[in-house]
Amino acid sequence: MPPYSTGSWIPVALSADLPAGTVMPAQSPAGPVALWRSRSGRMAAFADRCPHRGMRLSHGFVRGETLSCIYHGWSYAQAGNCLRIPAHPALTPPDTIRVATQPVEDGGGIIWIPVGEPAAGPPRFDGVTPLRSMVVEADIAALEEAAGTKAAEGLLDYAHDGRTVRLLLAPEGKARTLMHVLVDEDSNPSERIAASRAAEALRRTAEHVAASGTAR
Structure with a gap:
């Protein structure tokens, strides 16, 4: 998490x-x-x-x-x-x-x-821009299990079909996660579509993991 x-x-x-x-x-x-x-x-x-x-x-x-x-x-x-x-x-x-x-x-x-009261402003991510958000009916552990990697400081780098999709995660309760899809600022429309589809695939897998209770 x-x-x-x-x-x-x-x-x-x-x-x-x-x-x-x-x-x-x-x-x-x-x-x-x-x-x-x-x-x-x-x-x-x-x-x-x-x-x-x-x-x-x-x-x-x-x-x-x-x-x-x-x-x-x-x-x-x-x-x-x-x-x-x-x-x-x-x-x-x-x-x-x-x-x-x-x-x-x-x-x-x-x-x-x-x-609380952070000492500095929120993070800034150079070179990337938000594409879309989606709600995942699973916790972050299930997303990590589905992606085969761990999130670091809220960022999950998901390797899919030879490309890496960067996802910014925010927990919403015990069994729901808000997932923001980030893409390179200079990405073209086909790359953005591919990133969106990759995130949707991860969401489906994570929700299956959560429903089967296999997340560690």
């Missing part, structure tokens, strides 16, 4: 999957989060639960520089404080109504959330 211990960073999503004005669910060390990017491009990570009735904020919608809950429309600023309650438009919400937030960094096409 990658050493995502206190003081490290977890790659929770790809930047391309969170364009301006959108929200998406993700998993962090502290639990589920709603990642969102305002219309101006500013990003935030909220605990995925509206303080009002507990609805998942990742089901909500971005309006300008705020995130609104889809249930009753309560709107929150990026700092987590409530700005508007539609049922009481004249009310200024008290500062006690707020969503728990987490630090989040966007760099190299990857969105990172820290574990």
